[in-house]
Amino acid sequence: MSIVGTRVVRQEDQNLITAGGTYVDDLREEALSGAAHAVFVRSPIAHARIGGIDVSEAKAAPGVLGVFTAADLGLDPHAAGPVKEPWLADGVVRYVGEPVALVLTEERYQLADAAELVDVDYDPLDAVPSIGAALADETLLYPETGSNVVQVNGAAEFDDSIFDGCEVVVSQTIVNQRVAPAPLEPRGASCAWGEDGRLTVWLSTQNAQIARTQLAASLGVGEENVRVIAPDVGGGFGAKIGADPEATVLGWAAKAIGRPVRWVESRSENLTAMTHGRGQLNTVTIGGKRDGTVLAYRLDVIQDAGAYPRTLFLPTLTELMAVGVYRFPKVETRSRGVVTNTTPIAAYRGAGRPEATAAVERGMDVFAAEIGMDPAEVRRVNFIRPEEFPYQTPTGASYDTGEYAAALDKVLDAAGYAELRAEQKRRREAGDPVELGLGIAAYVEITGGDSGGESGRVDIHPDGSVVAWTGSSPHGQGLGTSLAMLLSDQLGVPLEKITVRHGDTDEVPKAVGTFGSRSLQLGGSAIRQAAEEVIAQARELAADLLEAAPDDLELDVERGVWQVKGAPSSTVLSWAQVAETAGEGKLSADVWFGGGKPTFPFGAHLAVVEVDTETGKVDLRRIVAVDDAGPIVNPLTFRGQRHGGLGQGAAQALMEVVTYDEDGNPTTATLADYSFVTAVELPDFELVDMATPTDRNLLGVKGIGEAATIGSTPAVHNAVVDALSTRGVHHLDMPTTPIRVWEALEEAGKGSAR
Numbered sequence: 173m174s175i176v177g178t179r180v181v182r183q184e185d186q187n188l189i190t191a192g193g194t195y196v197d198d199l200r201e202e203a204l205s206g207a208a209h210a211v212f213v214r215s216p217i218a219h220a221r222i223g224g225i226d227v228s229e230a231k232a233a234p235g236v237l238g239v240f241t242a243a244d245l246g247l248d249p250h251a252a253g254p255v256k257e258p259w260l261a262d263g264v265v266r267y268v269g270e271p272v273a274l275v276l277t278e279e280r281y282q283l284a285d286a287a288e289l290v291d292v293d294y295d296p297l298d299a300v301p302s303i304g305a306a307l308a309d310e311t312l313l314y315p316e317t318g319s320n321v322v323q324v325n326g327a328a329e330f331d332d333s334i335f336d337g338c339e340v341v342v343s344q345t346i347v348n349q350r351v352a353p354a355p356l357e358p359r360g361a362s363c364a365w366g367e368d369g370r371l372t373v374w375l376s377t378q379n380a381q382i383a384r385t386q387l388a389a390s391l392g393v394g395e396e397n398v399r400v401i402a403p404d405v406g407g408g409f410g411a412k413i414g415a416d417p418e419a420t421v422l423g424w425a426a427k428a429i430g431r432p433v434r435w436v437e438s439r440s441e442n443l444t445a446m447t448h449g450r451g452q453l454n455t456v457t458i459g460g461k462r463d464g465t466v467l468a469y470r471l472d473v474i475q476d477a478g479a480y481p482r483t484l485f486l487p488t489l490t491e492l493m494a495v496g497v498y499r500f501p502k503v504e505t506r507s508r509g510v511v512t513n514t515t516p517i518a519a520y521r522g523a524g525r526p527e528a529t530a531a532v533e534r535g536m537d538v539f540a541a542e543i544g545m546d547p548a549e550v551r552r553v554n555f556i557r558p559e560e561f562p563y564q565t566p567t568g569a570s571y572d573t574g575e576y577a578a579a580l581d582k583v584l585d586a587a588g589y590a591e592l593r594a595e596q597k598r599r600r601e602a603g604d605p606v607e608l609g610l611g612i613a614a615y616v617e618i619t620g621g622d623s624g625g626e627s628g629r630v631d632i633h634p635d636g637s638v639v640a641w642t643g644s645s646p647h648g649q650g651l652g653t654s655l656a657m658l659l660s661d662q663l664g665v666p667l668e669k670i671t672v673r674h675g676d677t678d679e680v681p682k683a684v685g686t687f688g689s690r691s692l693q694l695g696g697s698a699i700r701q702a703a704e705e706v707i708a709q710a711r712e713l714a715a716d717l718l719e720a721a722p723d724d725l726e727l728d729v730e731r732g733v734w735q736v737k738g739a740p741s742s743t744v745l746s747w748a749q750v751a752e753t754a755g756e757g758k759l760s761a762d763v764w765f766g767g768g769k770p771t772f773p774f775g776a777h778l779a780v781v782e783v784d785t786e787t788g789k790v791d792l793r794r795i796v797a798v799d800d801a802g803p804i805v806n807p808l809t810f811r812g813q814r815h816g817g818l819g820q821g822a823a824q825a826l827m828e829v830v831t832y833d834e835d836g837n838p839t840t841a842t843l844a845d846y847s848f849v850t851a852v853e854l855p856d857f858e859l860v861d862m863a864t865p866t867d868r869n870l871l872g873v874k875g876i877g878e879a880a881t882i883g884s885t886p887a888v889h890n891a892v893v894d895a896l897s898t899r900g901v902h903h904l905d906m907p908t909t910p911i912r913v914w915e916a917l918e919e920a921g922k923g924s925a926r
Contacts, residue, residue, distance in 0.1 A: 176661045179808045182650040183667065193404045196360030196376050197436045203364040203372060207432035208237050210422060211283040213273040213290045214445060215265035218301065218513040218836025219313075222263055222272070223293035230275060230289035235282035238429050239290060240274045245424055250390055250417070252516070253481035253509070254322050255314050259390070259417050259424075265294070266313055266479035267515050268838055269444035274421055276429060299513045299836035303453050303476050306510035313479065313511045322477065323484045325491060326506035334468040334502040338459030344538045347905040348527045350451040350476065350830040352443050352840070353520050354848055357406025359446055360436035361419045363426040371423055372399045375415060378408040379645050379685020383415035384677045390420040402675035405647035409820075410519030411447050412647070413687050440841050447483075448830055449520020451476035452490065452527045456535035462543045464553040469500040471531055473507035478516035484509045486517070489524025489618075495565050496532040497576040497614045497774060498554040503566040513836040519687065521820060522878040525617045526885060533613040533886035534903075541897065546593075547612050547890070548584060552577055555614070569618065571772045572866045579798040579862055580614055580776040586860045587778045587796040600898055609781045609895025613887035616774040619689035619875025625766035626690070627683045628698025630659065630706050632759040636748030638663065638670045640702075641762075643683025644695030645675045649877065650809035651691050655699050657805055658871075662703045664732030665747060682764065689773075689875025692805065697870040698765035705761035710734065710750045717745055717753060771866045771874040775799040777887035779822070783895040788914030790892055792822055795884060796858040801876040802865045810876060811859065817880025818857050823849035825888035827907050847907075896920075 187193050227239040242262035249256040261272045275287045298311040305311075306320040313320055335341050362374040371393070377383045380400040388395040405412065418435065426433040437445065453474040460466040471494045475487040487507035494505050540550040555576040556563050563571040589610070596608040627643035640659055644651055652672040660667050673679060684690070707727060714734040715722040726737045733744040751759045780794040795818055804810045827847035831839045840846040865872035885906075892908040893901065900920030904912065 174661050175657050176805050177807070180653060180657055180667070180806050182653045182809060183656065184650065184652050188404060188648065195357050195404050195406055196362060196374055199362055199374055199403065203366070204362055204432045204434065207362065207434045208276040208278065208429060209280040209283055210425065210433050210435035211275050211287050212271040212418060213275060213287050214441070215261060215268055215270045215272050217265060217294050217296055218268050218299040219297040220265050220294040221297060222261060222265065223295050225273060226291040227273065229291065230286050233282070233286040233289055235278040236286045237276040237278060237431070238425065240425060240428070241272070245421070247390060247420070247424065253477070253484045254317065255481065257417065257480040259421050267513050268836060269441065269515055270479065271418060271421070274425055276425060276433060301513055301832045301834060301836040303474050303510055303512065306512050313513065320510050321508050322481050322511055323509035325488060327504070330470060330504055330506065334470070334504060335459035338467050339461050340539070340542055341457065341459040342538050342542045343455065343457040344535055344903055345453065345455045346531055346534050348450050348452040348454060348530050349906055350448050350517065351520065351824055351828045352448055352830050352846055353409040353411040353446065354443070354846070355407030355409060355412070358437045358439060358442040359412070359416060359418070361422050362432065362434045363423045364432035365427050370397050370399060372401065373419060373423060374401045374403055375419055376405050376412060377402050377415060378405070378412045378647055378687055379414060379683070380675050380677050381643065381680070381683040382413065382685055383419070386415045387420060387423055391423055400677045402645055408647045409521045410449065410523055410687060413519055439843060443846055444515060444838050444841050447516050447518035448478065449517060450527060451517045452487065454527065454531040456531050458535050458539045460539065464543065464545050464550045466498065466500050466539065466554050468502040469495060471505045473505070475507060475509045476514065476517055477509045477511055478514045479511060480516045481509055481511055482516050483518040486519070486524040490528045492567050492569050493525045493528040493618060494532065494567050496529055497556060497574065497616050498532070499556045499560070500554070500566070505567060514832055521881045522617065523688070525878070526882045529613065529615045529882050530886045530889065534889060537890045537893065538903065541902065548580065548589065551580060551612065551614055571616065572868055573864050574616060574772065574774050575864055576614055576774060579774060579800060582798050582860050582862060583776045583778045583796050586858060587794065589778065592780060605785050607783045607785055607895040609783055609891040611779040611781070611887045611889065611891025611894055612776070613883045613890065614776045615883040616772050617879055617882050618770050618772055620693050620768055621688055621770040622684065622690065623768070623770060624684040625764055625768065626694040626698045627680060627764055628695065628702040629762040630699065630702040630760065631757065632706060632747055632751040634748060634752040634756055636665070636669060636746060636751065638665050640670065640672045640699055641680050642672060642674045642695050642699060643680050643685065644691035645686045646691065647686065649691070650806065650812060651695070654692060654805045654809055655696060658696055658699055659703055661729070662700065663747065664727060664729035689877035689879070693771055693869045693871065693873050693875055694765060694768045696873065697768055698763055700870045701765050702761040702763045705763060706759060709759055709761065713750050713753050714745050718743060769868040771868050773799070773801045773874040773876065773879045775879060775883050777883040779884070779887040779891040781888065781891040781895055783892060783913060785899065785917055788910035788917065790826060790908055790910065790913060792826065792853070792855055792888060794855055794858060795822065795887065796860065797880060797883065798860045798862045799876060799879045799883070800862045800864050801874040801879060803863055803872050805873070813876045814859060814880045815857055817878065818884045819849055819854050821881040821884030822854065822888045824885045825892070825906050825908060827909060829907050
């Protein structure tokens with residue numbers, strides 16, 4: 173029986189959830205002995221000119237080893253899209269939390285007092301705290317650009333003729349609010365220069381190799397002179413891709429003072445200075461017939477990039493995935509990226525795809541309401557049909573496989589959709605103040621979309637143990653267990669004899685890493701390819717030992733031995749015997765899997781909420797979900813990814829939002845203010861199985877890391893609006909907090925009174 177597809181408890185959990193885990197702040201490496209402690213002095217003002225920085229008192233404080241500003245670094249600023257971003261603020265600060273100076277001390281407890289003594293002369297400028305303020309262009313973050321709009325994709329003007337012939341045209345502007353990734357482990361880095369002139373950086377990152385490339389370039393040294401090690405990493409959600417500017421400053425400072433340096437940010441720093449996610453304003457326009465057929469779809473995207481537009485690919489991905497699961501005949505999209513005096517926005521669990529799904533799925537509900545059709549039926553009318561795959565969308569995506577109607581039907585059947593609608597009707601007729609709301613979302617996303625390939629290496633040792641080296645770099649997903657399962661299934665070696673290593677650029681020099689749900693389909697395929705090459709090598713060695721032709725041999729995976737075909741009782745060879753013949757380090761394959769193409773997982777979610785119309789309180793009662801990612805390697809890790817995604821997506825619909833006041837001051841800088849979801853707010857998730865394989869990688873698998881997040885947000889959002897639909901509320905922006913629901917009901921009541 174194959175171990176693939178069985179429920180295997182994650183091997184890494186014992187260490188990760190006990191003191192056995194080693195995160196950046198836990199490091200006790202000899203190279204870090206005597207390390208200085210670091211803290212960044214950060215701007216308390218959103219937008220200001222720096223008149224001067226007096227560090228004399230800070231330098232004289234107890235234990236201070238150094239205080240550095242932009243003037244000390246001498247490093248060229250790095251590109252942040254069309255503008256330059258300094259490593260430390262240089263002349264102007266552009267968001268609260270921007271690093272202005274670095275303080276190093278002998279002991280950690282000395283950091284806060286010394287940092288307070290850094291005297292920065294700020295000359296405040298008018299702040300641009302929102303997309304609306306940015307578009308007004310009354311104050312420019314970068315006067316040299318002439319506008320706060322720093323990127324435009326698509327036509328400057330839309331073509332209204334695409335709606336010619338439509339019986340109904342609806343339009344809705346939808347706020348996809350800014351949220352914080354909030355990983356359990358905040359950012360951290362430790363840096364040490366060796367006597368050989370090499371810099372070693374222990375970094376909480378999702379991809380050590382990309383971080384190495386960035387650090388080497390920013391410090392002006394060759395990549396061979398930088399080693400990045402990612403120890404245990406406590407979550408990333410996209411915000412830990414590569415290396416943030418702080419890591420470059422720390423690497424420079426370690427050399428400047430001739431000592432190692434350690435840094436871990438506080439939770440408030442994490443909420444204000446780590447990149448945020450989402451932050452789009454989307455306007456959807458749908459035109460179609462009263463039978464539910466959509467004839468034309470338009471999506472206008474405005475991306476808040478924050479103060480430094482590091483990742484303006486986000487709105488591009490939103491445009492790419494704009495049509496979702498639908499066969500819209502006419503489509504047009506446009507996106508604009510604007511800068512604001514807020515924390516930079518970058519990738520966050522889905523990175524542009526959740527925003528596309530939220531827009532089209534909310535829009536489909538608005539269209540359904542306008543023509544008086546059940547939202548499920550409107551979706552069925554417009555789904556891309558199975559026989560149409562592979563399907564080329566009007567926005568350039570090439571979908572591999574899909575069974576969209578089947579996914580929705582499975583969800584509706586499992587939930588008892590007809591019965592739920594009947595209960596909703598009964599409550600409304602009875603005048604129940606607690607409304608029942610049903611929300612549907614059908615989604616498709618792109619995984620492994622970078623097409624960058626991945627590395628994999630497999631070594632068989634003379635004791636029969638296996639060590640696999642992967643370029644994917646897990647940070648809590650359970651990838652190590654899944655890769656070990658693939659190897660066990662292929663080699664017939666038990667899990668306890670397989671070790672998976674990752675996250676050290678000296679051990680895995682070439683890799684891309686973990687983001688975009690690419691790890692299993694690309695990293696797993698690389699491991700499979702390496703194992704196939706090792707098996708081929710072993711076949712030749714075993715043939716010599718058994719004095720048989722290689723083609724006459726077979727690997728008995730059940731027993732993990734080599735034998736002559738059809739003669740299981742004859743002499744057999746274990747992996748240990750074969751590897752011993754080869755010699756230590758000789759039975760090995762190191763590959764680069766570059767043949768994979770993007771895949772398109774899909775699914776359907778149904779959310780059930782109860783909304784108390786007297787208080788505005790929303791209770792999420794049920795989520796029923798199909799998340800089709802192809803064949804499943806480990807159902808336990810698959811379930812875990814879905815649970816996390818569903819919770820994270822529902823949280824955005826219900827409670828999570830990063831906010832700023834009119835002066836650009838963050839008002840959600842602690843977890844007391846930022847509504848971070850917990851299990852208490854979530855129901856037991858009802859997961860429905862469905863698996864449609866792809867032919868775009870060696871395993872037939874698709875990514876699952878972001879999928880459940882993408883579907884659950886619009887499902888819950890639609891459910892809340894559905895609950896309020898007969899009370900005059902036809903749209904409500906996220907998060908659907910009690911006060912926002914209550915205010916919407918009050919406003920609707922005033923309208924009906926008028």
